[in-house]
Amino acid sequence: MNEVLLRSENLARAFGGLQAVAGVSLSLYAGQVTALVGPNGAGKTTTFNLITGNLRADSGTAQIRGRPIMGLKPWQVARLGVARSFQDLRLFTHMTVRENVFAATETASWFWQPGGSRARLRRQERAEAALEATGLAALADARAVDLAYAERKFLSMARILAAEADIWLLDEPASGLDLASRLRFGELLKNAQARGVAICLIEHNLDVVVELSNRIAFLDQGRVLAEGDPGTILKDPALAAIYFGDRPQEAA
Numbered sequence: 664m665n666e667v668l669l670r671s672e673n674l675a676r677a678f679g680g681l682q683a684v685a686g687v688s689l690s691l692y693a694g695q696v697t698a699l700v701g702p703n704g705a706g707k708t709t710t711f712n713l714i715t716g717n718l719r720a721d722s723g724t725a726q727i728r729g730r731p732i733m734g735l736k737p738w739q740v741a742r743l744g745v746a747r748s749f750q751d752l753r754l755f756t757h758m759t760v761r762e763n764v765f766a767a768t769e770t771a772s773w774f775w776q777p778g779g780s781r782a783r784l785r786r787q788e789r790a791e792a793a794l795e796a797t798g799l800a801a802l803a804d805a806r807a808v809d810l811a812y813a814e815r816k817f818l819s820m821a822r823i824l825a826a827e828a829d830i831w832l833l834d835e836p837a838s839g840l841d842l843a844s845r846l847r848f849g850e851l852l853k854n855a856q857a858r859g860v861a862i863c864l865i866e867h868n869l870d871v872v873v874e875l876s877n878r879i880a881f882l883d884q885g886r887v888l889a890e891g892d893p894g895t896i897l898k899d900p901a902l903a904a905i906y907f908g909d910r911p912q913e914a915a
């Protein structure tokens with residue numbers, strides 16, 4: 664089995680009376696794509712937020728390569744090698760494409776890094792490589808706000824690439840992409856996988872899940888109900904019923 668880069672154990676978080684995440688234990692492996700699948704409100708995005716320090720957990724732990732990360736700030740988690748995308752992308756809309764990507768290289772560079780101008784050059788090279796890899800080089804001087812929908816999704820991916828993280832948490836990165844863009848996106852993931860990146864993907868489109876993932880963690884009501892290879896999980900009629908909103912009545 665591949666190395667575990669990130670592990671959470673029993674993460675939990677309530678909002679008022681709503682138990683959004685109710686004990687999520689999840690492992691992400693180097694070179695594997697894990698799809699986090701589940702109905703709306705299952706707790707997928709909240710799980711990401713707990714791992715990245717965007718939200719505090721009520722209980723539970725998480726480690727990156729065995730190092731505890733609970734209580735760290737998002738920028739500290741990023742420095743440990745976690746890059747994350749958001750459903751709403753969170754781009755710097757009035758900056759150029761190149762500036763957006765360059766800004767993402769900061770998480771990977773330490774302020775005491777030697778050779779100031781050399782380090783900057785290296786960051787610029789990383790940003791240019793990320794623009795090339797995502798097909799955005801020709802749009803580098805356009806403002807993010809002027810990009811088409813799919814281009815904005817790829818800009819978000821270019822920022823992930825430029826951060827040089829080895830754990831990627833992607834929140835619906837392929838939603839709304841046409842087939843050609845989806846294939847291009849799949850190539851990006853395959854290349855990252857080959858480099859040993861551990862990827863976790865929140866995805867509603869089950870065709871995309873089958874295309875791209877090695878494992879599924881199926882979440883419902885804040886719990887991981889099942890984990891395993893996509894073929895097995897997606898054939899399970901009980902999970903399909905939950906996913907498509909045909910939940911069995913609970914015993915009174």
Ligand SMILES: Nc1ncnc2c1ncn2[C@@H]1O[C@H](COP(=O)(O)OP(=O)(O)OP(=O)(O)O)[C@@H](O)[C@H]1O
Binds near residue numbers: 683702706709710
């Ligand atoms: N900041 C918050 N305050 C209050 N409730 C929240 C907050 N964030 C999430 N929730 C609630 O927690 C539950 C889990 O939300 P979450 O966004 O994690 O689900 P999800 O599985 O990502 O859903 P979707 O697939 O629709 O994006 C939902 O009922 C949601 O309304």
